[in-house]
Amino acid sequence: AQSVSQHNHHVILSEAASLELGCNYSYGGTVNLFWYVQYPGQHLQLLLKYFSGDPLVKGIKGFEAEFIKSKFSFNLRKPSVQWSDTAEYFCAVKLTAGNNRKLIWGLGTSLAVNP
Amino acid sequence: DAMVIQNPRYQVTQFGKPVTLSCSQTLNHNVMYWYQQKSSQAPKLLFHYYDKDFNNEADTPDNFQSRRPNTSFCFLDIRSPGLGDAAMYLCATSRDGLAGGGYNEQFFGPGTRLTVL
Numbered sequence: 622a623q624s625v626s627q628h629n630h631h632v633i634l635s636e637a638a639s640l641e642l643g644c645n646y647s648y649g650g651t652v653n654l655f656w657y658v659q660y661p662g663q664h665l666q667l668l669l670k671y672f673s674g675d676p677l678v679k680g681i682k683g684f685e686a687e688f689i690k691s692k693f694s695f696n697l698r699k700p701s702v703q704w705s706d707t708a709e710y711f712c713a714v715k716l717t718a719g720n721n722r723k724l725i726w727g728l729g730t731s732l733a734v735n736p
Numbered sequence: 737d738a739m740v741i742q743n744p745r746y747q748v749t750q751f752g753k754p755v756t757l758s759c760s761q762t763l764n765h766n767v768m769y770w771y772q773q774k775s776s777q778a779p780k781l782l783f784h785y786y787d788k789d790f791n792n793e794a795d796t797p798d799n800f801q802s803r804r805p806n807t808s809f810c811f812l813d814i815r816s817p818g819l820g821d822a823a824m825y826l827c828a829t830s831r832d833g834l835a836g837g838g839y840n841e842q843f844f845g846p847g848t849r850l851t852v853l
Contacts, residue, residue, distance in 0.1 A: 655841065657844075663846070664826070664844045664845060664846040664847055665779070665826065665828075665844040666844070667841055667842075667843075670841055709776070711778055711779075722767055722784065722786065722791075722830070722832050723781055723784070724781075724842060726778035726779060727778060728777070728778050729776070729777070729778050731776065
């Protein structure tokens, strides 16, 4: 069965540190890739997405992610985190084959940024 | 602004007492989803509507039902809530093509937090 793995369940950083959250998926076909963020007490918001083209995508709030097809990975990065980046981050994958409309979600990574 | 709205934001019910959660959208999206999310977990898809077509997940309990009377509204009915049904319930929408492909980025509402006493 297809799955999405997020390598780090909890990450603690100090402000200005660099961030990289890993995401790998298991599916050999074409996929759409997403990173969602859930700030404390708020709803899920899309950070960035990849459908095709340049594998390096830029999202909101200084986040970017790189799709590496050979590694089935879509890691999220930010060069310098802020306290306001404290949130839960979810990687999600949509299989583009057939009538599939569902997202396959990773378990999430809880990021805490200390001021 | 176009958005996904959920009401109520907080719902308290008693064990076994039916409850209905509502979702409306101004995005004119053809697909609407209901998720259950428990603390520090990923959202779990319960079912979705593609236009009027209802698509249930295999592991969604019969206790959970849904209605979509029109494009804009979708309801989640929990017929006999148990303590294990206490969770955040998320509604999401997307625009999807007939083949299920396309850019089905999902837009989420703020959720309804359900407490079962």
